[in-house]
Amino acid sequence: MFEHFPTAINLLIFTGLAGIIWKAGTRLSYYVDSIAEQTELARAFLGLILLATATELPEMVTTLTASSSGNGVLALNNMFGGMMLQLAVLAIADFFVLNGTLTSFPRKPTVAIAGLLSILSLSLLLAFYVTRDMVLLVNVGVGSTIIALLYIVSMYLIRMGQNRDTWSPVDLPDRGKGGRERHNHYDNTPVRKLTVLSARSGLLILISGVLVVRVAETLAVQTGLGNSFIGVSLLAMATSMPELSTSVAAVRVKAHTMAISNIFGSNLIMTFLVFPVDVFFTKGPVLNHMDRSAAFALAAGIFMTGIYCTGLLMRPRMKVFGIGIDSLLVLASYLGSMMILFQLR
Numbered sequence: 588m589f590e591h592f593p594t595a596i597n598l599l600i601f602t603g604l605a606g607i608i609w610k611a612g613t614r615l616s617y618y619v620d621s622i623a624e625q626t627e628l629a630r631a632f633l634g635l636i637l638l639a640t641a642t643e644l645p646e647m648v649t650t651l652t653a654s655s656s657g658n659g660v661l662a663l664n665n666m667f668g669g670m671m672l673q674l675a676v677l678a679i680a681d682f683f684v685l686n687g688t689l690t691s692f693p694r695k696p697t698v699a700i701a702g703l704l705s706i707l708s709l710s711l712l713l714a715f716y717v718t719r720d721m722v723l724l725v726n727v728g729v730g731s732t733i734i735a736l737l738y739i740v741s742m743y744l745i746r747m748g749q750n751r752d753t754w755s756p757v758d759l760p761d762r763g764k765g766g767r768e769r770h771n772h773y774d775n776t777p778v779r780k781l782t783v784l785s786a787r788s789g790l791l792i793l794i795s796g797v798l799v800v801r802v803a804e805t806l807a808v809q810t811g812l813g814n815s816f817i818g819v820s821l822l823a824m825a826t827s828m829p830e831l832s833t834s835v836a837a838v839r840v841k842a843h844t845m846a847i848s849n850i851f852g853s854n855l856i857m858t859f860l861v862f863p864v865d866v867f868f869t870k871g872p873v874l875n876h877m878d879r880s881a882a883f884a885l886a887a888g889i890f891m892t893g894i895y896c897t898g899l900l901m902r903p904r905m906k907v908f909g910i911g912i913d914s915l916l917v918l919a920s921y922l923g924s925m926m927i928l929f930q931l932r
Contacts, residue, residue, distance in 0.1 A: 598806070611832075616840075620774060643857065644859075646796075646853075649796060653804075656870045659864045662873065673827050683911075684843065688914070698848050702896040716885070719874075720921060728873070734858050830850055
């Protein structure tokens, strides 16, 4: 629907849609944080379930749209490129932490568990790229089915870990020192109204996500960069805007655990999305259409997630260039990976 517009106009449309997604995602983070404050639900679990699901709406739309149209390469590169970018989002959010580093705040092991489970899922996807997937039923592969089952088990393990005190961090940063107290002006808004506002923001993200994938597909042809690079860069950037805006907003209200769990939860949902993508894809198991760019994005995602899991356990306090050493390594890894992916396009 955008092929009749010149490249410059499509870039402006793309930027405008990304801006809408950013604003809606920011509001959504404030709504969810206020719901957590009023209902006394754990922010880590809300970040992993409610916030991560809502911010994943653009990825759900883009991947399923690309898959149903037979473009499995774009669908997979969008998903796996989005995982990389969402981890880099945490590094950007770390700039907004006023006292300590982002990974030094979580009090529960939930986020570390989510990160490790994400590594398991990504590793399994990479293994099926090497061995090739087999058809289980109609066009659905064995690999995507196993990944979906692993996601269900992961949610159960995370829920169980939420109520266990098997991890006792020490030397925690002072939440109040060097920064303002928590302030969310939606704290006095009724939960019912916050739920409606959250749904409205999610719908806005969904509609913008549908349109942004159309623009990105058109730009892939107009710029000559191809579906692989567009999928892991431009499209992934637009559909990851909700994660960036919600994570930065969460840090600003000092919901640090929710910011991290939002990203890890989003990446876990992304792996689960391989299954519905496989269902909508009619050319056999979609994992058999994974190219080198998608496989490299998976490997980079495993590496970057491992860095943050190490940070959650070691809890670094020193900042380098305004962020923690783990965030700096993740940001450098992302930039280096994008250079390699540009060569692989």
